[in-house]
Amino acid sequence: MSGIAVLYQWDGAPADRSTVERMIAVIPYRSVDGFGIWGDGPVAIGHAKLATTPEASAETSPFVDESSGLVLSMDGRVDNRDELTAELNSRGHRVRTGTDAEIVLRSWQCWGAEAPARVIGDFAFALWDPSKRTLFCARDPMGVKSFYYFNGPGFFLCASEIHQLFQDPRVLRRPNEPAIAEILVRTPFDREETLFEGVRRLEPAHYLSVSARGVECHQYYFPDASREIVYRSDDDYSEHFFSLLKEAVRCRLRSSRGVESDLSGGLDSSSIVCLTEQLRQDGEVQLPSFETFSVPFGPGPAAETEYVEEVIHKYPHRHTYLLPGIARLSQLNAQVAHYLDLPDFPNCGCTDYTSILGNRNDLRVRLCGLGGDEWFTGTYLVYADLLSQFRFAAALRRLRINRNPPPGFFFPGYTKVLAEYGVWPLVQKVVPNRLKSALRQSLRPPKLHPLVMPAFAARTKLLDRLSARWPLPSSRTFTQQDMFQTYLSGQLPYGLEMDGRWTARFRLEARHPFLDRRIMEFAFAIPDNQRFRPGVSKFVLRNSMRGILPEKIRRRSDKSNLSELYPMAMIALGGERLFDRLNIVQSGWVDGVVLRRLYRSMAEAFSRRDPSYEENILELWKVFAVELWFSVVFLGISEPFKHLTGTTEAA
Helix, strand or coil: CCEEEEEECCCCCCCCHHHHHHHHHCCHHHCCCCEEEEEECCEEEEEECCCCCHHHHHCCCCEECCCCCCEEEEEEEECCHHHHHHHHHHCCCCCCCCCHHHHHHHHHHHHHHHHHHHCCEEEEEEEEECCCCEEEEEECCCCCCCCEEEEECCEEEEECCHHHHHHCCCCCCCECHHHHHHHHHCCCCCCCECCECCEEECCCCEEEEEECCEEEEEECCCCCCCCCCCCCCHHHHHHHHHHHHHHHHHHHCCCCCEEEEECCCCHHHHHHHHHHHHHHHCCCCCCCCEEEEECCCCCCCCCCHHHHHHHHHHCCCEEEECCCCCCCHHHHHHHHHHHCCCCCCCCCCCCCCHHHHCCCCCEEEEECCCCHHHHHCCCCCHHHHHHHCCCHHHHHHHHHHCCCCCCCCCCCCCCHHHHHHHHHHHHHHHCCHHHHHHHHHHHCCCCCCCCECHHHHHHCCHHHHHHCCCCCCCCCCHHHHHHHHHHHCCHHHHHHHHHHHHHHCCCCEEECHHHCHHHHHHHHHCCHHHCEECCEECHHHHHHCCCCCCHHHHCCCCCCCCCCHHHHHHHHHCHHHHHCCCHHHHCCCECHHHHHHHHHHHHHHHHCCCHHHHHHHHHHHHHHHHHHHHHHHCCCCCCCCHHHHHHHHHC
């Protein structure tokens, strides 16, 4: 989890090296293994070094190729390094040091703007080409690595973390009201916008070309919608998938120091841990150390300790249980003040790792199961696929299994699932494009959440944002189309940025085997019956892990629910008093009366353990988070909830 800091004066003025020095200085957890700054005329490039691979120890910071003058600052890892090295050498672009940074630089020399598509791995980088006087920047297809930028009058800045950009006094803090309005009521839709006006994130699978002519952004990769994997048996699918998952895990175990992994007891994290241990036992990987961490919740929907114990029993290793807890207000204040972003969500800050990881420097990698749900759980749009194939009996059988569809239906009664996810998509498919928008407006007009003040919604054109649709490619099935929506949503990169920020805090790099590009491409190409069978989700994963994963986990049919952490956090932080005298209410963003009504309804339902408490829980937390952010960042209030400090610090 290294760090990038670049200033390019595309107007030709000399770059201020001290700006980049400050940008590096505010991310000390990313520069544990050193840092370097290179400058020449209008360009200053900084690199904060956290050596997470054995080869990275030999990398210069940033990487400079003396013969060509190319300069690269990269936060990343190349997983197909052997194949790329062989091809580059055969084409005359000899790889001399074998570092990942050099492989990316040589790839640019060989393929230019096509280079990012050739690289498999997680990366964000900025490369200066003096011959073209162009700064070339790229981000990996999933958005595992973060990348923010600001293009000002005559200059361009880019960095790994958003607060680095404000080390240049020319970058002003201005709230991006449309993005704020949207994040208050739903997961971010746009993958470029941030909460600051003018500050952008580079979209996953995109590159930027920055020169005196301006900034050009292009997409370099998109999953192939036409690809289809067809095998004769389930075992063939499982064998193919297992080979991909094994390679994805193996690539992510290339570490300069020890590796730790989340172990929740769920199917995804347990599969990663068990496969890691199997690779170690078979001698296919050598690690300085390996250990796991879990948060043992008490009885309830989040409890998974019995499954964690199954993994530890099958593969004995060092494991640490961390006591669950709620982040204190002082901790949340400190996060906002440092990152200039929203604080951690409760399901991320459900325990304090500082006592375990705070002073350790023997670990460099954290493995996580993120991505398993996104690609292999299945989607409710399978009903549209089943109805389009006239498989009505199969749709009814599945309906009996799926008794808890997500909220947001407009059809009443027992048939709402089939209507929403079966009939409605089919209707939209046959309606001409020019009529689709009108049909949606008449049958499903977008509605404003009552939390948002009408004047604020009108000023930010919130209804238009909520009505926006992704331009999706032609898909083979409705299920595949829904997966494209997941891939194109801002939810995944936003979550990865928050997770990466949390991980970097402890001088670790987050790695996600299920977000390997090859696994995602496999998931897009397989039939839906490899994701879901009656009563069995993630079928291909379960089938492929036979004999490796403990049977109790492999056959597990339930899944933990961490939603209760949100009301627990708000109650511990002060309850309804959290919403006293809010600045975003006084600013006309949020309706304070509705806010209190929703909180009381949520708290009352939660006290009865009524699942309806989940209906507005995310919106309530985000009101608190935005208030904290707005007060600290724009109003200069160091302790916005000081009146609650005594209560929360004791919680």
